[in-house]
Amino acid sequence: MEEFTAHQSGDASSRVLALSGMLTIHYAGEIKSALMEAFAGAEKLTCDLQRISEIDLSGLQLLCAAHRLALDSGVSLTVCGLHENAVPSVAQEAGFFRHVGCLQDVNKTCLWVGGEK
DSSP states (O other), X not given: OOOOEEEEEEETTEEEEEEEEEESGGGHHXXXXXXXXXXXXXXXXXXXXXEEEEXXXXXXXXXXXXXXXXXXXXXXXXXXXXXXXXXXXXXXXXXXXXXXXXXXXXXXXXXXXXOOO
């Protein structure tokens, strides 16, 4: 069991938030804080999930919340590693993959559209 860690690099014009370890309910507060801190003043944010070891419904929901925050705040959000490690199987089981985004997804940037890749 690998604890959650977050490492932020770059500046406001191009920030990277590298998450590793467990994106689970046990670390939901820390994950939310890391995401909120990374969004603060950012123009472009890349959320790197390539080093996560586990994710649960809470982690998936926080990623959706981050996407909605990006839409509301005008931040360009890219998530890499979304189709690696534990994410695809958990997202598939939880029914996150879809054909159309949520109502807030006016820019057609939903993380889950297109199904498992």
